[in-house]
Amino acid sequence: MKIKNSRILVLAPHTDDGEFGCGGTIAKLIEDQNEVYYVAFSTCEKSVPSHLPKDILSKEVKLATSILGIPARNLKILNYEVREFIRDRQKILEDLIEIRKSIKPDIVFMPSLNDVHQDHKTIAEEGLRAFKFQSIFSYELPWNNLKFQNTLFIKLEERHIKIKVEALNCYESQQFRTYGQEAYSIPQAKFRGLQSGCENAEVFEVIRLFF
Numbered sequence: 001m002k003i004k005n006s007r008i009l010v011l012a013p014h015t016d017d018g019e020f021g022c023g024g025t026i027a028k029l030i031e032d033q034n035e036v037y038y039v040a041f042s043t044c045e046k047s048v049p050s051h052l053p054k055d056i057l058s059k060e061v062k063l064a065t066s067i068l069g070i071p072a073r074n075l076k077i078l079n080y081e082v083r084e085f086i087r088d089r090q091k092i093l094e095d096l097i098e099i100r101k102s103i104k105p106d107i108v109f110m111p112s113l114n115d116v117h118q119d120h121k122t123i124a125e126e127g128l129r130a131f132k133f134q135s136i137f138s139y140e141l142p143w144n145n146l147k148f149q150n151t152l153f154i155k156l157e158e159r160h161i162k163i164k165v166e167a168l169n170c171y172e173s174q175q176f177r178t179y180g181q182e183a184y185s186i187p188q189a190k191f192r193g194l195q196s197g198c199e200n201a202e203v204f205e206v207i208r209l210f211f
């Protein structure tokens, strides 16, 4: 089964979450002629190391998403304050409803409803509210998921994982975080591939599905 000719929306609470959660899948979906949109809700200015420019994540997400194949016109960067999404949840919901009306996605990728990071959980919960009639798949961020239902495997080729790693490597400001290294993305794809009878895969939770 292939996803083709669809409008895909990736919701990333912070600039690199979409690449971690579904970077390989994004590369494959673009190769398969789907239109992919990416919305980042925060460039985490408060968390940027003090020796770097405050807007560095904005530059890095532009580069990373272009490597995935997302056209610049399909990237939207919002400026919510990191770790304060719960406070701003109504405004986020209103933004999501506007995004739904303008993009009209068929499929939405978002964090898990069980993600323990407060910003990720807010995007998942408001995403569920905003996208009532769209298929929703939650992506995996293992360090934040206490539990995760492996209900959708997207089989990938090595080239898709290479693109994912290349995109993640654009986040030079985040290289101090251990999960930003190839050491995570490649074994993760192999492990999920092992579970799905192929070389590489990414796994998702099916939250809602429409055909």
Ligand SMILES: [Zn+2]
Pocket: 013, 014, 017, 117, 120
């Ligand atoms: Zn995040």
